[in-house]
Amino acid sequence: MLSLTIENLSFSVRGRDILKDINVSYMENQMSAILGRNGAGKTTFIKCIAGMQPHGGKVTLRNGKQKLDRTSIAYLPQLEKVTSSLTAFEIVLLGLTKNLTWNVSDEQLEKVSKIIHELKLDNLSDQPVRSLSGGQKQLVFLAQAFVSEPKLLLLDEPTSALDIRHQLVVMETVAEYCQSKNAIALYVVHDLMLASRFSDSVLFLNNGTMHAFDHPESVLNSQTIDPIYNIESLIEKNSRGLMTLTPLKPL
Numbered sequence: 001m002l003s004l005t006i007e008n009l010s011f012s013v014r015g016r017d018i019l020k021d022i023n024v025s026y027m028e029n030q031m032s033a034i035l036g037r038n039g040a041g042k043t044t045f046i047k048c049i050a051g052m053q054p055h056g057g058k059v060t061l062r063n064g065k066q067k068l069d070r071t072s073i074a075y076l077p078q079l080e081k082v083t084s085s086l087t088a089f090e091i092v093l094l095g096l097t098k099n100l101t102w103n104v105s106d107e108q109l110e111k112v113s114k115i116i117h118e119l120k121l122d123n124l125s126d127q128p129v130r131s132l133s134g135g136q137k138q139l140v141f142l143a144q145a146f147v148s149e150p151k152l153l154l155l156d157e158p159t160s161a162l163d164i165r166h167q168l169v170v171m172e173t174v175a176e177y178c179q180s181k182n183a184i185a186l187y188v189v190h191d192l193m194l195a196s197r198f199s200d201s202v203l204f205l206n207n208g209t210m211h212a213f214d215h216p217e218s219v220l221n222s223q224t225i226d227p228i229y230n231i232e233s234l235i236e237k238n239s240r241g242l243m244t245l246t247p248l249k250p251l
């Protein structure tokens with residue numbers, strides 16, 4: 001059984017606490033949203049887990065008794081403007097850089113073709129990524145994250161700048177990946193309704209501390225949300241039992 005355990009995770013810069021004593025754990029097949037205001041520490045949190053940021057405390061990714069290292073983790077940064085003239089195929093191939101040499105093997109090319117096919121990107125394969133739409137780019141970079149078959153996906157705002165349909169496509173693709181590979185996905189997101197729809201748990205960070213960590217239905221309520229964002233909101237359940245949030249006013 002795959003598990004990710006985070007104990008007393010802390011990070012400070014010049015005496016300022018950016019993250020303080022975060023304790024959370026996740027099990028395989030789980031998707032979990034990381035929520036909080038701008039500057040709350042969300043990106044720093046997933047960078048620490050990815051091993052990209054020196055930190056205090058302990059992060060342990062384990063499959064049964066076996067400890068897994070960074071090669072089992074894929075990190076997808078916030079997509080800035082992509083200006084690369086590499087093709088979609090080449091971008092996905094770069095997801096295998098840990099194992100790439102000057103000679104790319106048929107097996108590696110086959111892996112790339114397979115994931116491109118699974119994400120229905122075949123007809124974009126030869127196009128430079130800079131020519132693709134935001135949604136298409138996001139899927140290409142997800143394919144890059146998937147191609148090494150990581151056990152832990154860390155996604156920083158994978159749905160930002162996407163229309164509603166592409167948000168659903170991306171989130172469903174991640175959910176299917178977690179189920180089929182018995183993986184864990186943590187994703188930073190600002191859309192609370194998307195978090196409620198695609199999470200087994202949500203972590204609310206507030207000024208670098210853990211404000212709440214629980215099932216979405218226990219956490220996504222006005223008592224938790226309003227003080228964090230300093231707003232007044234109306235939160236209701238619709239006929240399908242899913243959350244709807246109407247922001248009423250800033251306080």
Ligand SMILES: Nc1ncnc2c1ncn2[C@@H]1O[C@H](COP(=O)(O)OP(=O)(O)OP(=O)(O)O)[C@@H](O)[C@H]1O
Binds near residue numbers: 038039041042043044
């Ligand atoms: N290496 C660093 N040196 C100095 N300050 C840092 C460093 N890393 C993060 N910070 C600060 O820590 C705070 C949290 O940053 P972080 O990017 O993690 O926030 P965030 O919740 O992801 O924000 P956003 O929603 O705006 O993307 C910010 O004030 C940021 O400036």
